[in-house]
Amino acid sequence: MPFSPILAPSLLAGDHAHLSISAHLAAEAGAPWLHLDIMDGHFVPNLTFGPEVLAALRRAGLKTFFDTHLMLAEPHKYVEAFAKAGANLISIHIEPAYDHRATLARIRELGCQCGIVLNPGTPASAIAPFVDLVDLVLVMTVQPGFGGQPFRADMLPKIREIDGWRQSRGLKFRLEVDGGIDLATAAQCRAAGTDTFVAGTSFFKAPDRAAYARAMAALA
Numbered sequence: 001m002p003f004s005p006i007l008a009p010s011l012l013a014g015d016h017a018h019l020s021i022s023a024h025l026a027a028e029a030g031a032p033w034l035h036l037d038i039m040d041g042h043f044v045p046n047l048t049f050g051p052e053v054l055a056a057l058r059r060a061g062l063k064t065f066f067d068t069h070l071m072l073a074e075p076h077k078y079v080e081a082f083a084k085a086g087a088n089l090i091s092i093h094i095e096p097a098y099d100h101r102a103t104l105a106r107i108r109e110l111g112c113q114c115g116i117v118l119n120p121g122t123p124a125s126a127i128a129p130f131v132d133l134v135d136l137v138l139v140m141t142v143q144p145g146f147g148g149q150p151f152r153a154d155m156l157p158k159i160r161e162i163d164g165w166r167q168s169r170g171l172k173f174r175l176e177v178d179g180g181i182d183l184a185t186a187a188q189c190r191a192a193g194t195d196t197f198v199a200g201t202s203f204f205k206a207p208d209r210a211a212y213a214r215a216m217a218a219l220a
């Protein structure tokens with residue numbers, strides 16, 4: 001396994017009236033990453049927040065690594081705004097039509113790490129041309145748009161397939177899962193090769209240091 005496990009709390013499941021408090025709770029629990037779900041009401045049937053929220057979290061003192069997941073029909077138009085607002089890693093979906101290669105290169109040029117994301121219905125082969133360009137591959141384990149959905153165990157073969165490429169070709173990307181992740185489903189994903197786990201609903205039920213430490217011990 002090339003990377004040690006990271007559990008990235010998803011701010012989508014935090015308190016939207018007090019996002020900074022929720023983000024600080026995640027950091028104080030020991031989470032080195034915060035997952036930020038950016039939804040546009042087009043690519044996914046929901047809306048969340050924009051770059052000004054990331055900038056405000058930075059102004060509020062958040063030093064956490066911002067793992068920024070753009071669920072946007074036209075992500076290439078927004079990568080600069082998210083990089084300037086404080087994103088550390090920006091992930092873009094493979095499904096919409098735009099220049100993925102140029103957008104990944106632009107994310108790097110802006111000083112961020114870059115990631116590529118697949119929806120449950122998208123085969124691993126769709127991202128094959130990009131896996132040597134990215135720092136992270138995100139396999140969605142729910143149809144994106146809403147938190148609190150059940151984990152899709154039928155995504156495990158896809159995770160194994162992508163981890164297989166990583167191992168056989170010596171590729172250096174993190175392999176992340178997102179959707180319905182709790183201790184039990186994270187363990188299944190870990191066994192399939194995942195090293196990076198987004199947890200929204202399950203994390204914010206008990207966002208404290210002891211719970212985080214238990215989760216990390218289970219994934220070690």
Ligand SMILES: O=C(CO)[C@@H](O)[C@H](O)COP(=O)(O)O
Pocket residue numbers: 010012013035037069142143144145146147148149178179180181198199200201202
């Ligand atoms: O991107 C998404 C949903 O589209 C996720 O990041 C969710 O926020 C994960 O939430 P849970 O499934 O853990 O509640």
